[in-house]
Amino acid sequence: MAIGWYLTVSALIFAIGATGVLTHRNPLVILLCLELMLNGANLALVAFARMWGGEDGQIFALIVMLVAAAEVTIGLGLIVAIYRRQLPVDVDELNELQG
Amino acid sequence: MSQVIFFIAAIGAVAGAIGVVTMRNPFYSVLALIVHLVSLAALFLLLRAEFVAAAQVVVYAGAVMVLYVFVVAYVGGGEQVPAGAVLRVLGPLFGLALVIELWIAILGSALKGISSKGAPYRLGFGTPQHIGSLFLTKYLFPFEIASILLLVAAVGAVVLARRRRGLEPPGEAFELQIRAPRPAYTGTMAEGADTNPAADSPSVEEIVEQLAGPTDGPRSGGGW
Structure with a gap:
């Protein structure tokens, strides 16, 4: 398959993830949609690595996966802490850090 | 053959992504994300990224998703509250605009490499x-x-x-546990010293305060 097909799919996944981030209020689902966006970017990185025939893009993709894992750990820790304080798990209500 | 696998994996990945966004229950969203990740690993394999595909399945679909499932089970998730009316309309519109823009940027770039099958395969690539x-x-x-x-x-x-101290005031059960009379010969220090523990020991409230920290101190409202 031509590389363009992979890039098409990656753009579609990225846009679906962005839509999810915008339309959800549950931070758990927003984190899941962030994963979707990162995965779309990863697919593009690996596709470009294949296009150039170098492994540098794959290294990038691995590091993106690692950063995503760290982000998920912190995000889920925050959600558990919010839940323990019996605050609503809803990003529209959690606006105390806003300016 | 590789085209058939590509389309199966691509449809799986996109369907999983749509499932994550549209499912009402966060638990099903997590399961849809696992489908998406495994399909994406198949796409990585088609792109000769063997190690990335393996890491995707083991680290992402394995470890990170288990973490998600645990937290969803702990928090409960419940029904999702949809966003306000404005975002519910503007969000998908924004997504549509984004994907059209990205497609124009990618397919209209006229890069030679994009329409090729990639660089010639080197032995051991990936x-x-x-x-x-x-x-x-x-x-x-x-x-x-x-x-x-x-x-x-x-x-x-x-x-x-x-778990933060002072987040929850020590409940009735804790106090009762201290106040409960111990049966004789249970081996407390007071018995060993042959004194009456009730005479000059601190009151129950003091013990509770010593053990659990001040119950109405500055941290009692939550330790953030």
Whole structure:
């Protein structure tokens, strides 16, 4: 398959993830949609690595996966802490850090 | 053959992504994300990224998703509250605009490489051996930074999610446990010293305060 097909799919996944981030209020689902966006970017990185025939893009993709894992750990820790304080798990209500 | 696998995997990945966004229950969203990740690993394999595909399945679909499932089970998730009316209309519109823009940018760029099948295949491309040697030579510094980042994230998650003292005032059960009369010969220090523990011991409230910290101190409202 031509590389363009992979890039098409990656753009579609990225846009679906962005839509999810915008339309959800549950931070758990927003984190899941962030994963979707990162995965779309990863697919593009690996596709470009294949296009150039170098492994540098794959290294990038691995590091993106690692950063995503760290982000998920912190995000889920925050959600558990919010839940323990019996605050609503809803990003529209959690606006105390806003300016 | 590779085209059939590509379309199956691509449809799986996109369907999983749509499932994540549209499912009402966060638990099903997590399951849809697992479908998406496994399909994406198949796409990585088609792109000759064997190590990335393996890491995707083991680390992402395995470890990270287990973490998600645990937290969804703990928090409960419940029914999702949809966003306000404005975002519910503007969000999908924004997504549509974004994907059209990206497609124009990608397919209209007229890059020669995009319509090709990629560079000629080298033996060992994308194997753990090559990735590992790159990580330990050219990309050693990002590798070390990444390990420090993981350590910081692990410590941060423990600090964020730990149970804080004073968050919940000690309940009735705790007080009763202290107040309960002990049967004779249970081996307390007071018995050993042959004194009457009730005479000059601190009151129950003082013991509770000593053990659980001040119940109405500045931290009682939550330790953030």
